[in-house]
Each structure stands twice: as structure tokens, then as C-alpha cells.
Amino acid sequence: MIIELGHFALILALAVALVQATIPLIGAHKRWPGWMAVAIPAANAQFFLTAFAFGALTYAFVTSDFSLKVVVQNSHTAKPMLYKVAGVWGNHEGSMLLWVLILTLFGACAAWFGTNLPPTLRARVLAVQSSIGAAFLGFVLFTSNPFLRLQNPPFDGQGLNPLLQDPGLAFHPPFLYLGYVGLSMSFSFAVAALIEGRVDAAWARWVRPWTLAAWIFLTIGIALGSWWAYYELGWGGFWFWDSVENASFMPWLIAVALLHSAIVVEKRESLKSWTILLAILAFGFSLIGAFIVRSGILTSVHAFATDPERGVYILFITAFFTGGSLILFAIRAQAMEAKGVFSMASRETALVLNNILLAVAAFVVFIGTVWPLVAEMAFDRKLSVGAPFFNMAFTPFMVALAVIMPIGAILPWKRARLRRAIKSMSGLIALALAVGVLVWSMQTGRTALGPVGIALGVWLVGGAVADLWMRTGRNEFLMRIRRMSKLPRADWGKALAHSGFGIAITGIACLTAWSEEDIRVAHLNEPFTVGTLEVTLLKVNRLQGPNYITTMGELSVTENGELITTLSPEKRVYPVQEMPTTEAAIYNGFLRDIYLVIGDPQQGGGWAVRTYIKPFASWIWAGCIIMALGGLTSLTDRRYRVAAGARKQRKVAMAPAE
Amino acid sequence: MKYLILILALLASPAFAVQPDEVLADPVLEARARGLGQELRCVVCQGENIDESNAGIARDLRLLVRERLVDGDTDQEILDFVVGRYGEYVLMRPTWIGSNIILYIAGPVLLFFALFSGFFYLRGRGSAQNVTGADLSGDEEARLAEILKE
Numbered sequence: 001m002i003i004e005l006g007h008f009a010l011i012l013a014l015a016v017a018l019v020q021a022t023i024p025l026i027g028a029h030k031r032w033p034g035w036m037a038v039a040i041p042a043a044n045a046q047f048f049l050t051a052f053a054f055g056a057l058t059y060a061f062v063t064s065d066f067s068l069k070v071v072v073q074n075s076h077t078a079k080p081m082l083y084k085v086a087g088v089w090g091n092h093e094g095s096m097l098l099w100v101l102i103l104t105l106f107g108a109c110a111a112w113f114g115t116n117l118p119p120t121l122r123a124r125v126l127a128v129q130s131s132i133g134a135a136f137l138g139f140v141l142f143t144s145n146p147f148l149r150l151q152n153p154p155f156d157g158q159g160l161n162p163l164l165q166d167p168g169l170a171f172h173p174p175f176l177y178l179g180y181v182g183l184s185m186s187f188s189f190a191v192a193a194l195i196e197g198r199v200d201a202a203w204a205r206w207v208r209p210w211t212l213a214a215w216i217f218l219t220i221g222i223a224l225g226s227w228w229a230y231y232e233l234g235w236g237g238f239w240f241w242d243s244v245e246n247a248s249f250m251p252w253l254i255a256v257a258l259l260h261s262a263i264v265v266e267k268r269e270s271l272k273s274w275t276i277l278l279a280i281l282a283f284g285f286s287l288i289g290a291f292i293v294r295s296g297i298l299t300s301v302h303a304f305a306t307d308p309e310r311g312v313y314i315l316f317i318t319a320f321f322t323g324g325s326l327i328l329f330a331i332r333a334q335a336m337e338a339k340g341v342f343s344m345a346s347r348e349t350a351l352v353l354n355n356i357l358l359a360v361a362a363f364v365v366f367i368g369t370v371w372p373l374v375a376e377m378a379f380d381r382k383l384s385v386g387a388p389f390f391n392m393a394f395t396p397f398m399v400a401l402a403v404i405m406p407i408g409a410i411l412p413w414k415r416a417r418l419r420r421a422i423k424s425m426s427g428l429i430a431l432a433l434a435v436g437v438l439v440w441s442m443q444t445g446r447t448a449l450g451p452v453g454i455a456l457g458v459w460l461v462g463g464a465v466a467d468l469w470m471r472t473g474r475n476e477f478l479m480r481i482r483r484m485s486k487l488p489r490a491d492w493g494k495a496l497a498h499s500g501f502g503i504a505i506t507g508i509a510c511l512t513a514w515s516e517e518d519i520r521v522a523h524l525n526e527p528f529t530v531g532t533l534e535v536t537l538l539k540v541n542r543l544q545g546p547n548y549i550t551t552m553g554e555l556s557v558t559e560n561g562e563l564i565t566t567l568s569p570e571k572r573v574y575p576v577q578e579m580p581t582t583e584a585a586i587y588n589g590f591l592r593d594i595y596l597v598i599g600d601p602q603q604g605g606g607w608a609v610r611t612y613i614k615p616f617a618s619w620i621w622a623g624c625i626i627m628a629l630g631g632l633t634s635l636t637d638r639r640y641r642v643a644a645g646a647r648k649q650r651k652v653a654m655a656p657a658e
Numbered sequence: 659m660k661y662l663i664l665i666l667a668l669l670a671s672p673a674f675a676v677q678p679d680e681v682l683a684d685p686v687l688e689a690r691a692r693g694l695g696q697e698l699r700c701v702v703c704q705g706e707n708i709d710e711s712n713a714g715i716a717r718d719l720r721l722l723v724r725e726r727l728v729d730g731d732t733d734q735e736i737l738d739f740v741v742g743r744y745g746e747y748v749l750m751r752p753t754w755i756g757s758n759i760i761l762y763i764a765g766p767v768l769l770f771f772a773l774f775s776g777f778f779y780l781r782g783r784g785s786a787q788n789v790t791g792a793d794l795s796g797d798e799e800a801r802l803a804e805i806l807k808e
Binding site (some may be wrong): 030197205233235237240242243270333338340341342343344348349352353356359361362364367368369375379381382383384385386387389392393520521599602608 | 675676677678679681686696697699704705706707710745746747748749750751752756757758761762764765768769772774776779780781783
């Protein structure tokens, strides 16, 4: 019964979405307040109806209702509760429902927190948001309905893919979707502004927190996925340039560009049409990503069980929203006239350069991702574009970005003296170069990757600190510290996010450059050396888990005779799916990770054991978390909260005058 | 019964990536083998290279690469040999031949155009007249004039 109610709620949500997509739009055009106001209760209703449907599906998973097709295909009674819940979005149908739920949640948030928006803009934003909602609700109901029942329910389900039965991956999709779908808000704001024909500083101030929120979620989501790959896949890779990873990375890059260009619109009333275009592209890439994942048109490890009909439907949605908004953009963009005047050397220029590098980098990822498809269709060549291409084509953009970032961050608006900015940073430049050279001389006969990565890290983190420090004026030391703590949160957020980028770059460069690896047959109690470490296989146990059988090794790791850690890597077999997984055991250190994997027993006795020393591995994810924290700090900046209050006050003050 | 399942499951499990028995004794050759492993795609997998893959065919390719290395082939000879057998699909890094040139130059060309147009935009902003109050409506203009009169 609950299932049918959930199904019905979802159908009702579609009906509400259709109403919300049309009535407020007409209302805004004709300036009819009643019609515009429909958007708010409709957004609420849409969200609560979808939430109910999602709750009903979760209920079916939790209670293992095997009369539902998706539950049979993706759940099992022996599965731990966490993965029964995570199983809701561990499959195509359920994950699309989660996607729609988040879409309607953002719509509802715009209704709740958008009280300070001009009524026509709010009505239009909610209508556009709802048209996306209607498209995806239709997609769920017509092609991927999770509420389909089975004629003859089996006694037990087929279980969830064991690779997905992991805490890191349980939370990876919700964060990723909050990011992808969050970008729909920026899209709706952009399209609404195009219809409205007006983009100004106030618009940028409204749109930026939404983009920032989506970007924070996307950052966490991507980091979680990469962290999962690092510990789960058994050899410590963290980024594969797989088409689905790229699908999440392109919106991220565009969102970063959008965050920065929106600052220019807000502070300087320039780059308006470009910012609108980025907002359209960011969500456009989210949609393309959804298409890549769901259609299976590009092969990927991540792809869901695919179906051409679904692919066509999503392609249609993607073409409609991206194409439609781009046409609208072409018609209306001239109306957005830039106002700010600035010279060639200025913060504006630095941000334009940032946008160029990020947008072209995203384009490079895009063309690399779709090239196999293009080559096959247009040139009849079957080929692959893999990690070596992306590493070569993408890395220069990030290096260039890292080099200009600290200088750009301290340049004043309008008119700056480049030489003065570089001079004030000369100490830091010298320090970064010195550290790079020092590292270069310490390592022998290896790539320049490590030294360059570390020098850039010093430059970025130092640049962020210097930026904060220079804002405190010419005062004595304690006074400057006090002033520093009182700087706006946006400044702190910027410094945190920029240094997070530096930390992540350092981690990636060092890990790639200096990773050590050892693969061998280890015999019980026969120590072997890897780098400076001595590793001993102490024992191997076979144990029974809740829904798997595990082979667990116990290994001690010593360095210079001192015990560092004892690790227990596992190899699990999930009998339901007849599928093995490796559970690496990792010692997370500040400067290095020690990463152990146990493999199969060997014929001549002993076990296959893989040992990796991964320098600076934790820095990659620490950097991502710091970036996300920077975004969060910036999100709590006073000006976003004040904007709401100020407008209300003005209304009150103006009322008697009229 | 449980033990039987366990044994069967363990026997059936595929080998994970590079195995100890594959590793060459000569570290220089092994390092080259790893380099080549990154460049070759496992043809039955979903975008994994042969070093990462658990598939049997990936293992065969790893062994083939090592055999040829021991025989003294250059890296390029080995890649050519594998391409001869499986087509350019196995290459993780597309060749610089024919239409692939578009793939390689697309990024730099776009960057060039972006920098070019960015430069002209910025130069335009530098010499533009500062327009203030241009977007005020008639009412707002009137109100501004009123305020200025006071």
C-alpha cells in the first residue's frame, strides 16, 4: 500500500511540476501577482510529494519488499542496514528518484529562502526549475519507474554489487547529486535573468551562494569517489580519467569558473553575459554527464545497466534545456551591457584569465571524453583516449592556474601595478623556488613532477597566507593578527579554498612521482624489505562476515627496528554475487601512506602480497576537504545574510512614503 | 558445506592486476613493462589499462609485453606489435595520425582564441566610457533628479 501511495505521490508531483512550470511564467509576464504566487506552494508540494515517494521506496528497501523489481535486483536480506538504505540509490531507478528529490529540494529552498528576490524573478526561477523537475519526473515515471511490482516475488534478492557495499560509496552519490543538481539553481537563475532581460550586481549576489553550495557538494562528492577508488580497488589509484569521472569533473571545473566570474558581476558589473553562459554550461555538463552515465554510450566502469530508450530520453532533455537556453542566450545576451571599466592589469583581468584556463581545461576533458565516439561515427576508427592523454593535455592548465593564482588574488580591482604585486610576493617566490630546488637536489634521477608540485604547493598556500596578511595594513604584529581574525569570511574562504588547491596539487604530484611498489609471494614470518620498511606476514585467517567470507592477513610493518603498525588487509568473497573484492589495509601517515593488499594463496606456499608506499597521499583528500571548507566559510559571509535583511528594512521604510 | 563454498569461491576468484609471478627480475625492464602497461588498454574491460585489470586477457598481454622486453624489443616495437594484433583501440594514448590531430590541437587552438578574444575584451574595457545610471528607469531618473535638486 505504501508503495502504491509513493507511486501516486510521484505522479502527483509531475502534475504539480507542470503547473509550476507554466502558471508563474505567464504570471510574471503579465504581472499578475496571484499567478506568480502559485510557484511557492507548488514548489513545496512538489518537494514533499517527491520526498514521500522517496520515503516509500526506502521503506521497501529497508523491509526487503521483494515484490518490487528494483529491490529484488539490488537488495538481499543478509545485507547490513546501511547498505539496504544505500541500495536505494545504488541502482538506476532509485538514483534517478534521488536526483529528482534533490532537484525539488533545491526548488523548495529557492521558495523558502528567496523571499528577498523580486517577485517576477522568483516566479521565473521557480518555473524554470520546475520545468527541469517535470522533465526528470517524466523520465522516472515513463522509463525508469522504481515502483514496478513483480508478478511472482522471489524469496530473496540478488544483492547489491559488493564494490558498492562500502561506507565511502554509500555517501558518494548523494553528495555528487547535490552538486550536479545544485547547479540547476544557477541554470534557473540564468534563464530567468535572460527572460527578465536584466543582470546586475544583485542578481550575482543571489546566484552565487547557490553555485557555491552546489560546488561544495560536488567537491565532496568527487573527493569521496576518488578516496573510495584509492582504498577499494586494491592498488591505490585515485583518478582514472574514466568517462564517468570526467562527467563529474567537467561541471566542477565550469562551476569553479562560474564562482569566480560571478564575483566580477557582483563587484564590477562586468562579464555578465559570460557568467550567464557559464551557468548554462555548468548545468549543461551535468546533464551531459547524466546522459553519459545512463545511456552507456561511452564504456565506463561506473555505468549503470543501460537501455537505449533511456539514453534517448535523457539526450532529448539535455538537448532541450541546453539548446533552448543557448538560443535564448543568443537572442538576449546583447542586453547585458558591461559597466565596469578596468585596465589590463587588474583583478578583473586575473579572473578573466582564470576563466579562460578553467573553461578551456573543461573543454579539453570534454573532447577527450567524447573523442572515441566522434572518431567512430565520423572517421570510422575505434580508438581509446585514456589517462596518458589527459595527464598530458590537462595538467598544463592546472599548473598555469596555480602559477597566476596568488598574484591574481592580491591584485586590486580596476587598476593595478603588476610589478608592485610581484615585488610584494618576491620573498614567497624565492621561497617556493628554493624549496623546489632543494627537493630536486634531494631526489636523484627522477621526474621534475615532485619538485614542481611542492614548489607550487608552497606558492599557493604561502600566497593565501600572504593575501590575508597584506589585508591587515601597516600595523604592529599583534594588531595585524587581531585584524586578520576580523576579516570578512569571504576572504578567509578564499584563502582556505586556494590553499586547499595547493595542498591537493602537492599531494597529487608527490604521490605520482615517488610512489614505491613491491609485489611478491610472502611466506609466513619471513620479513621482506620495501624501501626503508620491513614487512612481515604474521598470519592469515579465514573469517565469516555478515554477507561475505573473508581472507584476512595480519602483517607487521617496522622501520629501523621500530614497529610502525600492524595491518590487516582482506580479500572478501560475496557468495550471492560470486564476486571478490579487495579491502586494502592502509596506514595513513602525515607524509606517507603504507598500503597493503593481500592476494591469492600461491601454489608453492605463501601468499601474494602487494606493498605500496604512497607519499603525501592524504594530502589529496585533505586538500579537497579544505577547499570545500573554504567554500563553506565563504557561504556564511555576512553579505549573503545581510542582503536579505537590508531589503526587508527598506521595504518597511519606504511604505509610508508612498 | 560452508567450507566447500569458500574453497570454490577462492578458486574461482580472478587474479588481481599484476601478479608476483609476472614481475621481471630486472628492475629496469620491469619499470619499462609498467610504463607500457599504462599505455595499453585491456580490450575486454571498461576503460582499464592492462596493469589495473583482473581479466585473463590483460594478464596474457602483460606476459607478452614482458616476453618481448626480455627478447630486447624497444617500447615502440612492442606497442606496434600489440596494435598490429588488436588495432589502435588498445592504445590509451591516441596516435598523432589523421583525424586524431584534431583531438590534440583542439585544446591549444581554443586556448589561443580564448586568450585572443579575452585580450580584445579587456582592451575594450580599458578604454570604455564609464556608464553610470544608464539602466535606471524613468521613475528612478526623476527621483534622482529630485534628490540632486535638494
